[in-house]
Amino acid sequence: MPKFPLAVFCLAVFCFLATRSMIVEDSRTLSHKNAPTKEAKTSAPSIPAEIPPSRPDPLPANPFTQLADSLFHGELKKGSAAYETLSSLFLEWGAADPHAAMAYLEQAPKGKQRFAKAVLRGWAQSGDFLAARVWIQSNIAPQLATPFYAALIDGLGDIDRPEESIELALSTEAKARPALLQRAIENWASQDLAAASRWIEANESSLSPREQNRALSGYAKAWAKKSPATASSWAQSLPPGRTRDNALLAAFDEWVQRDATKAGYWIFSQKPDESIKKVLSQNAHLVAHVNPQVAFEFIENDPANEEDPYRMRGHLAMALDNVMHKAPAAAAPYIKRVEAQTLAAASEGLTHAPYQVSNQSYVEMVNRWAASDEDAAFAYLDTASNLSEADREAIKQGAIDRLQTTDPDKAAYYLYKRWQDADQVNALQFAASTTKDHLDISVSNIKSHYQSIAQAWAKSDPETVGYYLERQEILDPEETAELLVAIQPFDG
Structure with a gap:
């Protein structure tokens, strides 16, 4: 291989590296010259008037707050759509951020604080029911606290923690304890009848008579939701006394709300x-x-x-x-x-x-x-x-209207009786020279109803209708003839 091309190649590589080094050095020098001085760093840069200063994007609003604000303007009667939606909203909010939910309710208009119970139930569902109990003790008067503790007990029942809900019920003041214990037992028995029964049997001696009664009532009520007849019979088999009375009443009350007829037959038997x-x-x-x-x-x-x-x-x-x-x-x-x-x-x-x-x-x-x-x-x-005569006639006409489709024969019979009544009443009215405006009797209306009945009836039994029409006295001969022609089947 000749040496001349190799020498040229080496010279080209050397020139490339030297040029690259000079470019990098020039860029560093330029960058250093353009760097701001210490004085420039302390002064605000000038901003053209036509360009507004940049600001950070606002934080997104709390979606719970936005929805609650919109719903509080609606109808808030219990059972309304807005009420049920708000209850679900605060239940979810209580599980996610109970402190924020309570802070929102504290600033809400009067009457909106009732949703605090939904927040507490959600709070208990999150597993931190001890903090929720502290909130009740700090914010609710003892004589008003029972429904708020009940919300906690329901929340614990939702996440299947019955022992803690019973512990919570028994830790409250004496007046509230029986009702809250019933609530806890009912929630437990709704999920596990056998376990709730074992707890009652094991702890019955340590409960007061009222607590025993309410515990068994809660058990009977939960049982009745699954098998009302069996629960009612079980309650009736308890020893006579207030405990049996209350348990039977709880079971039967649940039954009668679900099926009053079956409950009625049982109780009367x-x-x-x-x-x-x-x-x-x-x-x-x-x-x-x-x-x-x-x-x-x-x-x-x-x-x-x-x-x-x-x-x-x-x-x-x-x-x-x-x-x-x-x-x-x-x-x-x-x-x-x-x-x-x-x-x-x-x-x-x-x-x-x-x-x-x-x-x-x-x-x-x-x-x-x-x-x-x-x-x-x-x-x-x-x-x-x-x-009044008007009420009587309105009731009769209502019955006749219903009979047009169920029993046209009977409807025609009662229409004929109404015609007779109308004829007698009109005669009496003329004799007494008084008005009959207060009576809901109209001959033209009676004729109209009679014709509609006959036409409907003729679709299934034209011969029988024709027999009746030839012997009735409600329609005049011309009206009868027209109706007979109208109801005749078309022979083609």
Whole structure:
């Protein structure tokens, strides 16, 4: 290989490295010359007026706060959508940052502090229930603290820590202890009946009588949520006394809220000992539809009701309402009793007779009766003395409207009776030369209803309808002929 090209290559490499070194040195020198002096460092750099100074981005707002602010402007009645959403919000906020949630509520308008219980429940769910208890002791008066401790107990129940919830209940003041213990036992038994039962048996001797009663009541109530009949029978098998009374009442109360009919059949099938009587005296209005006679007797003979007529009237009104909703055909004697007592009260100037109800409620009761037993209700309506003619006719027409689809034959029969009544009433009205404007009787309306019934009926049985139309007296001959043509099937 010739030496000349190698010498040229080495010279080129040397020139490249020398040039690179000079460029780096020049850049360092330039950088050093442009560096600010100490005086320049202490003075603020000049900023053109048209460019605003830069600022750090604001921190994002607390999403809990934003949502709470928006919801507090809504309807906050218990059970409303806003109320339920806020409860869930503060429950979650309590689990995430209870101190911030409590600080927010302290600044909230009056009445909003009620959501503190939701925060406490979430606080307990986070596992730090001891700090939550300290908050209650520091911020809530002892006589008002029971529902706040109950929220903690519910939170501990949510995360399956029953022993700690019982320990918390037993650490409170004596007056609150029984109710809180019942709450803790109920939560535990809802998850593990056997474990809760073992705890009660092991600790019963160390509990006061009230605490024993409430513990068994909580156990019975939780059991009734799973098997109400079994729980009620178990409670009834306990030794006679207040413990059995309370346990049976707790189980039956849960049962009757879930299925009043089955609960009613069970309670009326039991021997009426003292426990059963006490349960019935408090729940007769809820199961009156099963055995109205016995239920109303219990309500009327309940000592608490005898001492408080307004309480009796309230229970009787609820019993009547329950009967009318679930067994309206069985309500006839009680509707008549309402009528008699209402008339007697009006004549004597009384305002709180036990069976006295408002006219609107009375009309509604008879209307429900007519919906279940038209014949009996219509017969009663002809003699009901505390109903206006307008109310009577409105009830009858309502029953006829319902019968158009269920029993058109009977609907036609009652329409014919209404026609007869209208004819008699009109004759009497003309004879007395008085107005009939207050009566809800219209011949044209009766004809219209009759025609609609006939047309609906003719779709399934035109021959029978034709037979009735040829013998009815509601429509005149021309109207009858037109209707007969209209209902004839098309032969093609």
